[in-house]
Amino acid sequence: MDQDSETLIIGAGPFGLGLATYLQKRQHDFRLVGHPMAFWKRHMPAGMLLRSGVEWHLDPDNQWTIERFLTERGESAEQAEPLALEWYLAYCEWFIRQAELPVQETYVAQLSRNETGFRATLADGSSVQARQVVIATGFYSYAHVPALLSELIPSARLRHTRDAIDLAAYRGKRVLIVGGRQSAFEWAALIREAGAARVDLSYRHDTPQFTVSDWSWVEALVAGMVAQPGWFRQLPPEEKEVHRLRLWTEGRLKLEPWLADRIFQPEVGLHPRTQVRAVTEKPGGLSVTLDSGEELEVDDVIAATGYQVDIRRLPFLSESLLTDLEITNGFPVLDEGFQSNVPGLYFSSFPAGQAFGPFFGFTIGVRAASRILGAVLNRQ
Structure with a gap:
């Protein structure tokens, strides 16, 4: 069965869910494909505690926040932090229900271009024809073993x-x-x-x-990118390195x-x-x-050797699409609206890190990415 849509979002992790919520509230015609929070459910161990705080919620319009979830459960931030993986997944399920997100729970088997946009063949046997596509998959394909x-x-x-x-x-x-x-x-x-x-x-x-890591400075920088999407890319190389090093210090040089x-x-x-x-x-x-x-x-x-982006490792991109895609250091080359050199093809989440800064490897970047990208998609 073929389905037509203005925008196809591939990936139902934090970045895909945040963007879908933004578009849903603005009555944008989209389709969201993926198993909600699958990487977090299937590739993180039970009992894991997260480094993010209650302020790192997913809603770009600040409605379905973690604070609101806490209130409905009669809990305080002090009781919830550090956030347990199971607790955070409960928040995400609540978020999907509150936002009434229509998630098609399957995977994309292949994405290719045609004369009217893009065609995605899905693992459930159906397909989606969309004028524009956002790839919001996270870390899974980029596991790095030296x-x-x-x-x-x-x-x-x-x-x-x-x-x-x-x-x-x-x-x-x-x-x-x-x-x-x-x-x-x-x-x-x-x-x-x-x-x-x-x-x-x-x-x-x-x-x-x-x-304790200090993440307070990150939120202001990322939020400011909504008004200035090109802020990071316009920095001199040495200033980019300062921000990378500071984030590295908080995220990697502390436990x-x-x-x-x-x-x-x-x-x-x-x-x-x-x-x-x-x-x-x-x-x-x-x-x-x-x-x-x-x-x-x-x-x-x-x-425990981390993840390295190499967009060529995404299993569903067709050979012709990969041939056309401009890639530097494994990352897709993106403009200020998250669009690649292939018109109508956008990348969010971890693969956007080279263009928009290392902040987009963390859920703190979800809301800014959703607002920037959502506004671009609506204008298109």
Whole structure:
């Protein structure tokens, strides 16, 4: 069955939901395709706590806020923070209901261009014809595992954090986590609490501080981009680097203080300023040698090595569309309205980070992206 729509939004994570809400309130003809919050539900572990606060809600019109959700539940921000993954997903489900968002719960199998716009073939057998398309998919396709780890560690014993969410599978096991940022330390705490016999972390830098991050300055910058969408791209390279470094400092060089007591435990070993140098497979496990000379006996290795955008890894983009798309450093080249060089094709969320700043890898960017992009789509 073919369906026509002015705008197709691909992805029902935070950025897709925020944009859909903006368009819905303005009676824009759109179709939203994706499984709501699927990455958060399927690729984040139970018991995870979020770094975002109650002010990082999804509604660009500030109606269906986390504060309102708290009020309806009779809870305070102090009671809710730090936000548990399960709690945040409950907010997102409530948000979808309140905004009355029509979500077509399937995936796009292929997106291609034709004479009237774009045609999306869906996994449920239907298709959508749209004049303009917004790709608002998040992190899933960009999981990064360094080549060295892939070469040294047998694939059966190596998982990226994206796929290491069955915590019970690590009960009684010795686990090495490669990486030293928030996700690495939180996975270590959760795996230990799930009954792992031993958890070691190897990372190239000093151990980050367990201290509260200051995100207050980010919200003002991102909100200001609604009036000046080209603000970040117009900065001199050295000023862009200042903002990247400051965000890196808050998001990567600090660990949430509620992790400290969960990490400094007898079963957890920290190995700062180290890298994996050699791996030998033995019956029942691996012998891992770090470049410090330390040797670790482990059963499984988890790569907490983050995500790197490479738009070519999106599985549904047709070859002809990829050929036409201008890409720099893996990112699509975007104008001030999030539009790529392919007319009518827009990118939001993580892939917009090169053009609009690293803030768009966090949910704090949802509302600004929705307002900028929504206004552009309505004008078109």
